[in-house]
Amino acid sequence: MMTVRQVSELAGVSIRTLRYYDRIGLLSPSGHTEGGYRLYDYAALERLQQILLFRELEFPLKDIIRIMGAADFDREKALEQQIELLELKKQHLEDLIGFARGIKMLGVRAVDFSAFDKSKLEEYAEKAKKQWGDTPEYREYSEKHGGRSAEEESGLSLEMMALFAEFGAMKNESPSSAEAAEQVRKLQRFITENFYNCTDEILLELGKMYAAGGEFTENIDKAGGKGTAEFAAAAIEACCGEN
Numbered sequence: 001m002m003t004v005r006q007v008s009e010l011a012g013v014s015i016r017t018l019r020y021y022d023r024i025g026l027l028s029p030s031g032h033t034e035g036g037y038r039l040y041d042y043a044a045l046e047r048l049q050q051i052l053l054f055r056e057l058e059f060p061l062k063d064i065i066r067i068m069g070a071a072d073f074d075r076e077k078a079l080e081q082q083i084e085l086l087e088l089k090k091q092h093l094e095d096l097i098g099f100a101r102g103i104k105m106l107g108v109r110a111v112d113f114s115a116f117d118k119s120k121l122e123e124y125a126e127k128a129k130k131q132w133g134d135t136p137e138y139r140e141y142s143e144k145h146g147g148r149s150a151e152e153e154s155g156l157s158l159e160m161m162a163l164f165a166e167f168g169a170m171k172n173e174s175p176s177s178a179e180a181a182e183q184v185r186k187l188q189r190f191i192t193e194n195f196y197n198c199t200d201e202i203l204l205e206l207g208k209m210y211a212a213g214g215e216f217t218e219n220i221d222k223a224g225g226k227g228t229a230e231f232a233a234a235a236i237e238a239c240c241g242e243n
Contacts, residue, residue, distance in 0.1 A: 004038040025065065166183055207236035
């Protein structure tokens with residue numbers, strides 16, 4: 001048998017919380033000392049573990065009382081469900097960590113998308129219009145661009161820069177490698193899905209623009225490090241120029 005203080009230290013639960021669990025009928029002590037202090041046996045500790053797992057999953061106390069107080073409460077089944085929920089929570093946290101690492105990889109400057117604010121996007125559209133004229137690609141771009149909010153456009157800009165950051169991570173490798181080719185196709189799919197049908201011919205022209213200097217080159221290099229724009233252009237040439 002363990003005293004309430006010992007259980008508190010073992011489980012990392014305050015004495016006040018254990019007393020409250022007793023008061024609401026969630027976890028009653030197994031007995032008391034002659035002086036009236038609460039004592040807990042192994043079964044009580046197992047019940048406390050179950051309670052803490054539910055609490056870790058953010059179950060309200062009233063729901064825990066109802067679940068564990070039910071006549072058909074199955075401890076083993078509950079444990080299986082808790083494991084499944086914890087796995088889902090783990091995946092959620094891993095996704096958040098991956099998202100945060102992506103932001104860290106881009107650096108503080110990456111959140112300052114001065115080249116991708118409203119005016120810059122409009123400027124980009126004008127450049128595209130002059131380059132492509134009244135093409136199906138430009139009409140598709142205009143339609144998709146016009147249907148998105150400024151927040152959505154900023155989100156796409158962030159995703160685009162994340163793709164270039166991935167180019168930057170491999171810029172010391174050969175631009176004709178299989179990894180670089182896969183990254184080129186990843187960029188091509190992203191452009192097609194979010195802007196316009198990006199053929200190999202169009203992507204080749206974009207690659208030249210990326211490495212031609214100016215704001216596009218600067219922002220790509222900010223995302224992936226100096227030389228990223230040039231590497232991306234070379235990878236695009238190696239992947240699409242052969243067709």
